[in-house]
Amino acid sequence: xxxxxxxxxxxxxxxxxxxxxxxxxxxxxxxxxxxxxxxxxxxxxxxxxxxxxxxxxxxxxxxxxxxxxxxxxxxxxxxxxxxxxxxxxxxxxxxxxxxxxxxxxxxxxxxxxxxxxxxxxxxxxxxxxxxxxxxxxxxxxxxxxxxxxxxxxxxxxxxxxxxxxxxxxxxxxxxxxxxxxxxxxxxxxxxxxxxxxxxxxxxxxxxxxxxxxxxxxxxxxxxxxxxxxxxxxxxxxxxxxxxxxxxxxxxxxxxxxxxxxxxxxxxxxxxxxxxxxxxxxxxxxxxxxxxxxxxxxxxxxxxxxxxxxxxxxxxxxxxxxxxxxxxxxxxxxxxxxxxxxxxxxxxxxxxxxxxx
Amino acid sequence: xxxxxxxxxxxxxxxxxxxxxxxxxxxxxxxxxxxxxxxxxxxxxxxxxxxxxxxxxxxxxxxxxxxxxxxxxxxxxxxxxxxxxxxxxxxxxxxxxxxxxxxxxxxxxxxxxxxxxxxxxxxxxxxxxxxxxxxxxxxxxxxxxxxxxxxxxxxxxxxxxxxxxxxxxxxxxxxxxxxxxxxxxxxxxxxxxxxxxxxxxxxxxxxxxxxxxxxxxxxxxxxxxxxxxxxxxxxxxxxxxxxxxxxxxxxxxxxxxxxxxxxxxxxxxxxxxxxxxxxxxxxxxxxxxxxxxxxxxxxxxxxxxxxxxxxxxxxxxxxxxxxxxxxxxxxxxxxxxxxxxxxxxxxxxxxxxxxxxxxxxxxxxxxxxxxxxxxxxxxxxxxxxxxxxxxxxxxxxxxxxxxx
Numbered sequence: 006x007x008x009x010x011x012x013x014x015x016x017x018x019x020x021x022x023x024x025x026x027x028x029x030x031x032x033x034x035x036x037x038x039x040x041x042x043x044x045x046x047x048x049x050x051x052x053x054x055x056x057x058x059x060x061x062x063x064x065x066x067x068x069x070x071x072x073x074x075x076x077x078x079x080x081x082x083x084x085x086x087x088x089x090x091x092x093x094x095x096x097x098x099x100x101x102x103x104x105x106x107x108x109x110x111x112x113x114x115x116x117x118x119x120x121x122x123x124x125x126x127x128x129x130x131x132x133x134x135x136x137x138x139x140x141x142x143x144x145x146x147x148x149x150x151x152x153x154x155x156x157x158x159x160x161x162x163x164x165x166x167x168x169x170x171x172x173x174x175x176x177x178x179x180x181x182x183x184x185x186x187x188x189x190x191x192x193x194x195x196x197x198x199x200x201x202x203x204x205x206x207x208x209x210x211x212x213x214x215x216x217x218x219x220x221x222x223x224x225x226x227x228x229x230x231x232x233x234x235x236x237x238x239x240x241x242x243x244x245x246x247x248x249x250x251x252x253x254x255x256x257x258x259x260x261x262x263x264x265x266x267x268x269x270x271x272x273x274x275x276x277x278x279x280x281x282x283x284x285x286x287x288x289x290x291x292x293x294x295x296x297x298x299x300x301x302x303x304x305x306x307x308x309x310x311x312x313x314x315x316x317x318x319x320x321x322x323x324x325x326x327x328x329x330x331x332x333x334x335x336x337x338x339x340x341x342x343x344x345x346x347x348x349x350x351x352x353x354x355x356x357x358x359x360x361x
Numbered sequence: 362x363x364x365x366x367x368x369x370x371x372x373x374x375x376x377x378x379x380x381x382x383x384x385x386x387x388x389x390x391x392x393x394x395x396x397x398x399x400x401x402x403x404x405x406x407x408x409x410x411x412x413x414x415x416x417x418x419x420x421x422x423x424x425x426x427x428x429x430x431x432x433x434x435x436x437x438x439x440x441x442x443x444x445x446x447x448x449x450x451x452x453x454x455x456x457x458x459x460x461x462x463x464x465x466x467x468x469x470x471x472x473x474x475x476x477x478x479x480x481x482x483x484x485x486x487x488x489x490x491x492x493x494x495x496x497x498x499x500x501x502x503x504x505x506x507x508x509x510x511x512x513x514x515x516x517x518x519x520x521x522x523x524x525x526x527x528x529x530x531x532x533x534x535x536x537x538x539x540x541x542x543x544x545x546x547x548x549x550x551x552x553x554x555x556x557x558x559x560x561x562x563x564x565x566x567x568x569x570x571x572x573x574x575x576x577x578x579x580x581x582x583x584x585x586x587x588x589x590x591x592x593x594x595x596x597x598x599x600x601x602x603x604x605x606x607x608x609x610x611x612x613x614x615x616x617x618x619x620x621x622x623x624x625x626x627x628x629x630x631x632x633x634x635x636x637x638x639x640x641x642x643x644x645x646x647x648x649x650x651x652x653x654x655x656x657x658x659x660x661x662x663x664x665x666x667x668x669x670x671x672x673x674x675x676x677x678x679x680x681x682x683x684x685x686x687x688x689x690x691x692x693x694x695x696x697x698x699x700x701x702x703x704x705x706x707x708x709x710x711x712x713x714x715x716x717x718x719x720x721x722x723x724x725x726x727x728x729x730x731x732x733x734x735x736x737x738x739x740x741x742x743x744x745x746x747x748x749x750x751x752x753x754x755x756x757x758x759x760x761x762x763x764x765x
Contacts, residue, residue: 051482076622111617118499118520123466123556124476130559134406137562145560146623146752150465150499150520155753158619164631166638167617167755168528171467171499171520179517183532192638207479210486211494252515350460350504350516 014189015233017243017361020097021327022089025224025314026059029088031096034324034331037313045220045315050209058209059222059315061085072101073160080122080147082203083156086113089225090157090197097195097229098241101161105239110165110193112184113154113227114176114200116318121203122147153201153225165193170319174285175348176200177226177319181356182250184230194235199227199323219283222315226323243361244330245337250356257298258353262343265357269341273299277340278306280325282354283316285347296345322346322356329358336361367534368764370604371592372703373439373548375432376690377413377585381439384417385690386707392718392735394689396572396583402558409567413585413691414553425492427468429552430502432588437506437546440590444544445510447602457543457598459514460503461533462550463525465695467499467518469554502550514542520695523656523751524615525549526589527698530759531613533593543598548590548699557694558584564623566660572692573719574657574685575664575731582658585691589699591706608706611645611744611760614638618754625663625750629670632756636674636748639758645744647674650681650760652714652745654705657685658692663750668727670748682739684732688718701747702759709745709763713737 023029026045027037036042045057064084069091073079079087090111099106126148129140149155151169158167166187170176177200184196204223212221236243248269251261266272281296296307310328311317317324325344329337337360344356374381377395378388388395395413402410418435420428448455466472471493478490486494495501500518507516515536519528526549533547561567561584568581599606616638618631625632640646655667664685671680690700704715716735723731747759 051484054482054485107619115520116498116500120472120476120497123472124480126560127473127476127556128480130473130556137407137559140559140563142564142623145564148466148556148560149522149622149753151522151751151753151755152622155617155622155755158617158754159622162619164617164619164634166615167619167753168615169520169753170517171464172503172516172518173498173500176500176518205479206482207475207494210479210482211491211497254513348516349498349500350507352515 016185016188016247017231017233017236018228018245018247018326019231019236019241019243020093020229021330022092022096023226023324023327024061024085024089025317025324026061026222027314030092031327031331034327038310038328038331045222050206054210056209057220058204059220061223073156076159078143079156080152082119082121082201083147083153085203085225086153086201087156087160089227090161093197093227093229094161107162108165108194109163110167110184110187110196111154111157111163112168112180112196112198114170114180114319115150115202116174116176117202117208118150118171119148119152121205124205157197163197173349174318174321175346175352175354178322178346178354178356181322185247185250188230188232195229195231197227198230199225200319201225202318202320219311219316222317224317224320226320226327228323228326242336245358246361248357248359252352252354254352259299261353262355265355269357271341275341276305276343278308278342280308280310280344282321282346283311285349326358365538365540366596367537367593367610368596368599368606369591369608369610369706370594370599370606371440371442372607372706373436373590374587374703375415375418375436376587376700377415378690379417382703386712388689389704389715390713390736392716394718396691408562409569411583412553413583415586427471427496427552429468429550430496430505432552433502433506433550434509436588436590437510440546440592441510444592448511455511456513458512459536459542459545460507460512460516461529461545461547462503463519463521463529463695463698464499464502464550465522465525466551466554466557467502468496469552469556472497473556510546521751521755522753523694523697524749524755524757525695527749527757527759528615530591530698530702531615531757534610534613537593537595543595545593546590547593549696550588551586551693551695553584553586568659571719572659572688574659574687574717575723576720577722577724579659579661579664582660582687582692585693587690587693587696587700589696589703591699591702606764608709608764609762611762612639612643613757613759614642615755615757620754623752625666627666629666631754632748632750633670633673635756636746636758639760643760645760648678649744650746651742652681652708653683654701654715654745654747655683655685656749657687657717659687668729680729682714682730682732684715684717686715698749698757701749705745705747705761709742709761714739
């Protein structure tokens with residue numbers, strides 16, 4: 006079943022923040038898209054086993070850390086989202102603690118969640134005597150899949166609705182869709198939406214890439230999606246318009262996109278650009294194959310930013326939108342652009358945006 | 362967009378009370394608790410050694426599925442009833458079945474074994490490792506369930522600790538209400554694990570005696586395991602197949618505290634905002650609520666916070682009966698919201714109010730009715746509120762109504 010959700014309220018993107026292996030601002034993303042620094046670094050994930058992976062690391066002593074250190078230890082997975090959210094708020098001109106910022110929703114998605122903290126804490130679980138002596142409550146609070154969204158709410162004082170999807174690589178696109186719906190329905194004036202991933206050696210060993218497929222990368226990408234009227238009232242420039250989000254399986258996965266285009270009064274020939282998501286295990290049709298069935302006119306550009314930034318799993322959708330902003334260095338001057346992500350359950354998730 | 366009525370037409374539950382909703386119904390009627398000493402834990406090593414384990418559910422150790430997923434599939438079989446057979450005969454209806462689940466840790470036992478084996482990887486994964494990794498992501502349970510019941514609609518999983526399944530219910534009902542699909546199998550699942558047991562021990566959240574929600578002597582919660590599912594349908598879809606209606610879903614809400622990662626906001630502003638959002642969503646007023654199924658973990662802070670919120674919500678009028686079933690089912694984390702929705706649905710159908718077992722005396726100055734007596738009959742109950750709160754500062758509220 007197709008599930009289009011056109012947006013009666015005009016929605017706009019007013020900010021984006023990224024923390025990817027190539028850096029933590031849109032300028033670094035722009036450079037990565039242009040080929041600098043190039044291929045994903047190689048990492049020995051097990052003796053003799055080398056993988057290309059976009060790794061960030063533990064992110065110690067970050068300038069934003071003053072925002073959360075007063076609350077105690079914060080896990081690396083959450084730090085990624087926290088930093089990306091800080092940049093997104095800054096880009097959107099939202100001051101933490103201000104009434105405008107405080108009412109914001111936070112909706113994030115993650116494929117693997119807090120597994121690093123789980124693996125760490127599980128060492129204490131194996132032996133109860135060690136566990137009770139050695140396990141730390143500070144570590145345990147990192148064993149929550151909703152820790153990144155929770156830390157964003159606590160550290161940046163974002164006290165609107167808050168949710169975390171753990172549905173797999175498409176969780177980030179689901180987060181974008183729910184955040185858009187919350188704003189559209191007036192449940193929040195704006196929402197920070199996107200995805201976050203932190204990868205373990207275990208996951209890298211299991212995620213076998215094929216020829217031509219991007220290697221996995223970790224990080225976070227977060228957009229500020231806002232009611233266009235509210236953005237205008239506070240003088241925040243619209244960087245992109247959100248025409249809608251949709252999900253479904255119809256017509257090989259492109260049915261939801263066709264419905265979205267139709268709801269926006271557009272046809273496939275109006276599309277200027279498509280950003281198909283990386284393939285996902287268990288999905289019969291990958292993003293490129295789905296897009297191919299559209300029989301798009303020749304002028305449509307199919308961009309593949311993941312070739313440069315890696316496959317950030319649930320952070321893909323917001324990363325793809327951020328790549329548009331990074332290229333434009335300001336308001337995006339593109340026509341209708343479709344962002345895609347395949348889901349592990351066989352669904353296809355779409356977001357349709359265009360320049361303001 | 363058309364707003365459609367949403368009804369509960371099926372329920373399934375695997376919990377410490379037994380396998381099936383009927384076993385839970387009997388435990389609620391008599392106040393029988395599923396909490397018992399843990400058989401697999403050396404009592405001399407643990408300050409607190411009790412849990413609400415689904416002992417009647419024998420998971421198959423030879424199965425490739427985690428115990429939590431086996432519980433999920435069993436609960437789903439009860440919840441869907443004859444729906445799969447009906448869908449078989451009505452192929453056009455298959456597209457409209459979605460899955461909306463919540464879990465705190467997902468396949469936690471399989472994940473733990475992989476984490477130990479690959480803490481310091483020494484070689485490539487074996488085929489057995491890869492088979493276990495297929496179920497490793499927290500979203501796997503929903504994908505597996507979708508295959509099991511042939512769901513072709515949207516499939517999702519929320520990972521929001523103790524509100525996970527409540528959030529899954531709220532959003533699953535929205536899918537139907539907004540016309541995105543006709544039916545949603547919604548709820549949550551959670552298996553008891555040494556991992557979480559250790560964690561709750563070290564954060565000091567477990568009772569040293571008994572879980573006694575809202576009691577002035579309360580000192581902590583007790584962990585449990587469960588898989589709870591509700592089959593939600595649009596009123597039209599339920600009519601088409603002649604399904605029984607157990608309750609109506611009026612609406613829901615959620616909101617963050619944004620104050621602390623593991624402790625609730627003492628003022629309960631996040632929970633209050635979630636409940637008020639649910640009232641707005643459902644178009645009902647606090648005075649319409651005849652019963653509150655509270656989160657009621659039995660921890661000092663949570664229960665105090667909830668009482669502060671209920672005092673404000675029902676200011677100027679008598680607070681309706683408030684109860685918590687954590688003393689019966691234990692705190693089932695990602696399944697807690699679904700367990701609460703099931704017991705609330707039973708009460709709306711005419712069963713006695715779910716009792717707060719082990720509750721004896723409330724905090725000074727609180728004159729709430731915490732329903733300490735099992736089996737209490739009640740008058741007409743039209744609308745009930747089920748609220749939950751979680752680490753990470755998440756809060757949810759779900760409003761259910763009598764079948765009508």
